[in-house]
Amino acid sequence: MARSSYSVLFQLGRFLLKYKGTLVAAGCALVFTAGVTLAMGQGIKILIDEGFIAGSIDQLNKAVIFIIGIAVLMAVGSYARFYLVSWLGERVSADIRQAVFDHLITLHPSYFEENRSGEIMSRLTTDTTLLQTVIGSSASMALRSFITFIGGLTLLLITNLKLTAFVLIGVPIVLVPIILYGRRVRVLSRKSQDTIADVGSHAGEIIQQIKTVQSYTQEANERKAFAGHVEGAFEIARKRIKQRAMLIAVVISLIFSAIAAMLWVGGNDVINGVMTGGELGAFVFYAIIVASSVATISEVIGDVQRAAGAAERLFELLSIKSAVELPSHPKKASNNGSRMAFENVTFHYPSRPDQAALDNLNLVIEEGKSLALVGPSGAGKSTVFELLQRFYDPDQGVVTLGDTNIRDLLPTDLRSQLAVVAQQPTLFSADVMHNIRYGKPDATKEEVIAAAKAANAHDFIEKLPEGYESFLGEQGVRLSGGQRQRVAIARAILKDPKILLLDEATSALDAESEHRVQQALENLMRGRTTVIIAHRLATIRNADSIAVLEDGKLVVQGSHDELLESSVLYKRLSELQFQERSVS
Template identity: 35%
Template sequence: MAIFWRLLGFLRPHKVGVWASLFFAMAAMGFTVAIPALTGAVVTAIQEGDADNVTRYGMFILAAAFGRWVLTVIRRLIAGRVSLGVEFDLRQRVYTHLQGLELGFFDRQQTGQLMSRATVDLQSVRFFLGYGLIFITQSALTIVFTAVAMFIIDPVLAAIALIPVPFVVWIAFRYGRIARPAQQEVQQRIAETTAEAEETIGGVRIVKAFAREDRQEARFEHAVGRVFDQSMYATRLRAFYQPLIGFLPQLGLALLLLVGGTQVINGSMSLGHFTAFYTYLVTLLGPMRMLGMALGMAQRAVASGARLFEILDREPRITTAPGAPPLPEGDGRVELRGVTLDYDPERGTAPALRGIDLTVEAGTTLALVGGTGSGKTSLVALLPRLYDPTAGEVLIDGANVRDLDIDALRSDIAVVDDDPFLFSASVRENIAYARPDATDEQVEEAARRAQAAEFIDRLPDGYETRVGERGLTLSGGQRQRIAIARALLAEPRILVLDDATSAVDASTEQQIKLALREAMQGRTTFIIAHRLSTIALADEIAVLEDGELACHGTHDELLEHNALYREIVEKGLPDQVFLNRKPVEPEVAGL
């Protein structure tokens, strides 16, 4: 019930529409309740041979039916607007909330699961709030109004005919308690299937490269089978309870025919009253069946709402304090003081970084060297506050990044990944993503500096050429140069290059390095390097091993004083060196 009441809170911005819809529903129910009484009056007039009253009451029935039709159309239009308004609000709220969550949240979530909650679950909630709630209210009003009319005609017969109603209500609520967890499990398994489909489509190149379509089909079949099995369980519940809810009122109808028919034969009730009474009871059958369906809809909405609230109740763990200032004036001096980073301390995993003390003066280019998993990417992710250190401080130009405005901080730091992401948009839009207000000349200048202008000019529509999803219509080197252009356009105070030349050939690499040397002039730059040719771009080198700073200094200093760095330079294969060597001895761990 707590989730149900929270779901009703989404109707608050649309309360005028909700009340209007309820008003028109009640007015339509007034006409609905009037029709059986008028029908009874027509039957009485027929018995009495009163043609004038037959015509008069017939016209009243026609007017009531027309009025009910008009009011129902208006009610449905209003309810539809409310439903779509709730959907709009929910989509915006979920999307905005997801955008505000820290990167660590997405590290632990499947994209397909999140997409399922933002689509399938959201649809269930909006359909119930827009229509299901009205169905329940309308069914309840019909039952109440009709019951009142029946008691007015004959209280004893009404009590006999309505005996099944309390049982219908009890069974409906029992069905709700059983159906909710079953439906929630259906929603979860649908989300798992969505995640499986999203992963297969996202990795379709790998699937086809290894000819593993059969394996993916088997995995998807298993996921769909789980949805089928759970859905069948939920279907069996519906197949038993919903017909039962529809059957019980038929018992009341049978009692009415038995008792009321006997009264008509005995002359204690007119045929007109009996007809009206019978019509009222028949009118109840539809709402009682609808009540069962609407309660099933409510259970699906509650199950989906619980899954949505799991996201909406997850508070962002990296936020900007009210009134937080931007980066102070400076040239990009970076200092890490006793920094430890543990991505999941609750699971007792080893920290990605441990006790890092590192100072990078403004305008310095620092190469981060180390084997896979040594903590290089984790270290640079702390600068724009994609993650917060578990312990220690990260300072830029003397200011702790925790105390700064996040948007302003990140606008002064540009990152180029080893696997750059491009949006399904034009080349120009992808480069200008860093600065949407950039002019065409600025975009093209950034492309020239990144050595991308030449291949862009050869594209079918030049800068207006749309790249495919994730930029897969371009080569790896082309995507990387567009990403570099995007970073250069931002004119950042700090530039992070995460192995940014890994996907280009030797000739293009040299061209990009010439451009990067110009871009790095006077700008603090972090280069995650796996090639000695990339390390050569740096003023200083920091070697990481198992999340610790093994050594830090210039190329010449490390060659002279550090055995680990000499081994890296001699072998020219940083990853292989770290894979085969023993842990760093304390006396060689730094200068």
Template identity: 45%
Template sequence: MRALVPLVRYGRRYWPRALCALAALTVSSAATLAVPFALRRMIDSGFSKDSGGAIDAYFVVMGAVVIVIALAAAARYYLVATLGERVVADLRRDVYAHLTSLDAAFYDRARTGELVSRLTADTTQIKSAFGATASLALRNLFMFVGSTALMIATSPKLSALVLAAIQLIAAPLIVAGRIVRRRSRHAQDTLADATAFASESLGAVRTMQAFGAEAPSGRRFARAVESAYSAAREASAVRAILIAVAVSLAFCSVVFVLWLGAHDVLAGRMTGGLLSQFVLFAVLAATSLGELSQVWSEAAAAAGAAGRIAELLAVEPRIVAPKAPAVLPPPLGAVRFEDVSFAYDGAPDTRVLDRLSVSIAPGERVALVGPSGAGKSTIFQLIMRFYDCTEGRVLVDGVDVKSVDPQALRARIASVPQDPSIFGGSVAENIAYGRPEASAQAIAEAARRAAADGFVRDLPEAYDTEIGERGATLSGGQKQRLAIARAILKDAPILLLDEATSALDAHSEALVQAALDEVMAGRTTLVIAHRLATVQKADRILVLEGGRIVEQGTHADLVARGGLYARLARLQFEPAAAALKAGA
């Protein structure tokens, strides 16, 4: 149960509500424990015509006690349940905030579906522990302690026998709780695997349908779900056995003690009313202990979920702001790499960049060209400090990116990726992503400059049109222009552009290229080049191979040299016929 202890601080924030719940619990438990005293008096007073008035009074009092119990129980349940909802809402917020702070290397290894499962399913499991389970646990704990104390006061001899039985009940509770926690954690892990697969496959549903993979995907998900069910069934079986053992031992002890008490009544050592009072307290204690056994198993399951979340929260982001971050000078847009080497965690012995050095002046337009794996995209990742270089330094406006706050650094950089991210929401929300305070006029102006205003106004609700998750209702060119509008609205001095016009038709390509020319004007621009038009417009071309700059210069200069760039230009930039002719 130690895994649940760190979550107590969330409940401590709302201590007034917890105190009110504790007060309601105390009133409800005290009222319930008063019932056996009234029953004893009625039995010992006897049922006769002379005692009719007293019996009426006892029943009126018991009716009032029942009303108090009902109101207090309702208040207790509401307060504890809402406390659980509040705690889990805070926990989900903190887990999500922590996930957004983790570095790219973490997401290289993690599965998004599994993270979503932890954010939803695991926190729901914890909600039951802080809500209904906590309410039942507190109530039954109070009832068990109170009824046990009053049971001892009623008959110490009989109570000693009951307490001896309780020790027999507690041992399997502790052992079984550990088993339940392990089984429940395994069930949560298998459910997370199923969720991860569903998230991945549904995110690529068009590909799945295009390849006719619906049936195999369905069978694979069914196997994952069946595995999750089997794990949950095993955990439930252990819980059921635990409950059966606890309840049977508890009530067998009550029956045995009742048999002994009946003999004491026959021998005149105690009254029938006193035995009835004792039996009621014993039944309350046994019932509470049986409920506690069920609560214990549920808390053990919640502890497994809490352990998974604790592991997630324990992951420390490697890309963080220093304790005393350097202050960036006024934005210019200068970028410099000094003997930079870098390797990804998945292949630490393979350098993606190898002692790379280059300076890019403010306002310069630089194209990056090279074969796949040459390190072009990695340069973008290091400039934005999604990763830290293993050797050397990356500087923006003369300041080492490791010495500044990553948010301040990224505020100076706008990027247009080859596959832009479009989120479920309106067109305006997508353009203003990262700048939610932007006015409607500024959003429309950014769209106009990105050649997107025309098609946006043709949509049913213009800028308020919901475009679906990942922009499913938009064409590739339209998504690119929205991404360009987003970059224009950000108005950053450095632009990182992974040109994506190669997959567009001629009309869309012309519109996107014109928009790119607009957004690149007056900014330091680095372009991973796929088109001859972009290369020719660049002030300088950097040719990368094996993580090094092997050539640099203008298009004409590099073609004249006849090196790697000239070969790439024939294959990648020139028309296919010209490439074939050169190859002949």
């Protein structure tokens, strides 16, 4: 449901109220600075009436000293106001950025399947930066202008009632275009933020897949596609800027037309002796203060509208509920052993609701045993891994750890019992030590080295320019496929889990490394519950049991020799896939 810009911005209050002391101090500085600014008008009145017109050097000197004193106080107040409000802007934007990130990493994977990472990153960075600018600058200007507007208007009424009528007539005339154009600016601001996200998302994807782009010589087409995104963003920004420029132009023309009319009337009153020159000077000063306050507010309205769009996008992220719900009274995963089972499990991916990834699957993974999953592409092998880690919950049926439905366990507690080594390992843009220690952040250097040796990774790590402190680049790009795989295996060895999930963890290794790592994995697997997505004959033969999946169903389960005799599908897979791979 659409929310007004003000209701969205109101939600920022819960972040601001965390810093009540700073907020109060900033408010006091704002009021002080506004009050001192308004006092300048009295200095001008004294300067004209008692200095210039009266011809008194003494009064002139006093008036000038008064004005200088006011200026010093204004400078002090402005310093405090700027520092405190800017600090609040930076602090609150950092808190919102942290809150959004903390929430994002708890969301279920299907959210990231349906939403582009570039757009999410745009919200996390660009939108929070925009909020920082508004809270730390524009909001300060708006509040100061509002205070000076009220104070200036009050002093106008005290100084001259008749001339104030011109100001009061002008204010509603100025406010009408502010309201009308402000709505248009907000809509365009939201579109502008979305198109900027499109630009970032497209660029990020192309840079990430640069080898594919260059291999297929698609540089020219990608330049053209990116130019289209950039021009689209520019066009929307141009419309937004045009609306803001029109707003500012209309407001300025109305304000200064009103001031000109006021000066004409006031000048006549001074000539006719109705008011003094000092009173007119002070009145003009207050009128300019009021007019500039309205002009500033009109300009800031555009920033506030942009901030409303940014806040709306951020609070949309914060309001997303994870499909994986936390149990109200969680049980301890460590109390349930390591036997896992699927009981009548049916599951559809949210992005493919008409196609069952698992269909009434019944599968038991015995404690301390190894189970190999085989089957054609799309059989459901990877989905078994996804549900075992509770990245998704089944549509029907239950997945259990011991005798406990894993829905009754905290996902973090469940996953702490597991270690995963994927066929395409994920490494972070950090050094080797960080990537291995990711499995156990508090591990000592000696434990990391021992895990690396067990994974046959220590020797090549030592040959890197800075050893275990060597930076691996984005996604470990500085390592070969086999080296990345061994770092991932070392990470799993270091975690020392109860349950292992191996997606053919040795598939990227050469024959010699595979043999040595296979030995390490066999030692690691001993006494642990292990599930393996198998592609190689050696892996299958070493498994305690083999489950053959097809179309999300368990077709047959048994040993290698038993399945060769009893399963046509397994025999065909063995001949076409496993035997071929074992020879290669």
